[in-house]
Amino acid sequence: MLPNLIDNIMQYINMRLLHFIIFTALVFIATSCSYKQNQLLFQTKQTTATDTAQQAKPTPYRIQSQDALQIRNLQNVRYIIDDGPSSSVSSGSGSGGSGSGQTYQVEDDGTITLPVLGHVQVAGLTRPQAAKLIEDLYRKNLLKDPIIELKVTNLKVTLLGEVKSPGNIPLLKDNITLVEMIGQAGGLTTGANEKNIKIIRGKGKNQEVHIIDLSDLRSVSDPRTIMQNGDIIYVAQNKRAIRTENLQNLNTWVQPALLIINTALVIFTLTRQ
Template identity: 70%
Template sequence: MRALYFICLVGIIAFCSSCSYKQNQILFEKKSSAAADTAARPAAPVSYHIQPQDILQIRNLQNIRYIVDEVPTSATSSGGGTAGTGQTYQVDEDGTVALPTLGHIQVAGLTRPQATKLIEDLYRKNLLKDPIIELKVINLRVILFGEVKSPGNIPLIKDNTTLVDVIGQAGGLTPAANEKNIKIIRGKGKTQSVTQIDLSDLSSLSDTRINLQNGDIIYVAQNKRAIRTENLQNFNTWVQPALLLLNTALIIFTLSRQ
């Protein structure tokens, strides 16, 4: 009788360990109007300001050969090499960037559109007719890890890149993700802050806290089902061998008494 009991117990545990949990993620669900009315209005998004050591990619859309093919090949710390569709230039510690013909231009502290207009105006005044300058800051990154399909360093490829944009670039959430518990860690030391975002709430799309900044760390936590499954798997790794050993010993003991 005891042997039958242990065999049944082992069978139940094996069945439980084989059960799979289906994660039903609910994204951007409409919350009650009362909750939306009481929510504080988010602040306006903050544009990125160029800093020393940033890498700028610049080209003239009116004449792609200029700034790309006709730039001297020698480069200083301010200059760089070609990067596909434009020439790259590093901002010096003094906040200036060295550009062909123009020399050193102060760009630190400017937003990308402000720096674009400044360079465009200077080239129009000194050299080019109706230039259309394209400027990108190509060294901006965030770190994304946790329950996403492709974690790692994600470039901020456009102004006001959001959490949703970055998760999309990473292939989306995994079935084990907790869409209600996504943390954005920003800053270092005493200035560090942690913001928790709930993507199951439709109002999160209008929350400017999801606008990312260079150096942000984003962590997508596991959902409760995934945690339970992982704990059960860890439990089974040591319980199943012990139960098997006890069951075998009980069978041998029962047979020896017959």
């Protein structure tokens, strides 16, 4: 009677194990197959009261010490000044090659050293203000009709999470939006949650976290999405991607466990014969 009881128990265990294996396999197949993410970007929603954060205008970046400024005169793309020598101009902290302008580092006192002009105070100015100041000084002292282009080349934004090319992206012009920055990173992945995009802005006590919902059409005009130097963008995973990842983690230990159980059952069956 005891052998019959053991056989019945073993048959029951085998049946339950088979059901568990089939169920696990079906769930794994259902969640692991490739699918096209149906991201609901820029959908129109009913108008509600405007958030006070959305009313705030973005603060323009002001030049600081240690910033790197790329400056060139568009009237002559080779030099910052038309009367420059036949080789690339280099003065003080300036450097750079032909056609791309010169790069000057803002010193601790807030000045840069420019050809002919000498030390020019630029710290505290916005990029357009600094460009106009240098343009006016060259027009007054040397050039007839200079057109000065100025870029702050050390500014950047960091993209993390569910974007195709995460990393640091230079912030070379004013008023770049979150959508443009994500586009430069190759766009969202299929595992991205377009309703939960975080912009981490500022440092220390002044740090803020803004949650942006790109499924809302109004996010395009949200001033919080104007990128600022040092912003960190984090794109969270959607629920399906999280489930798939959790199931894959589960399978890393379930499959070895099933293999051990199956081996033990085979050994037990052989010893019963």
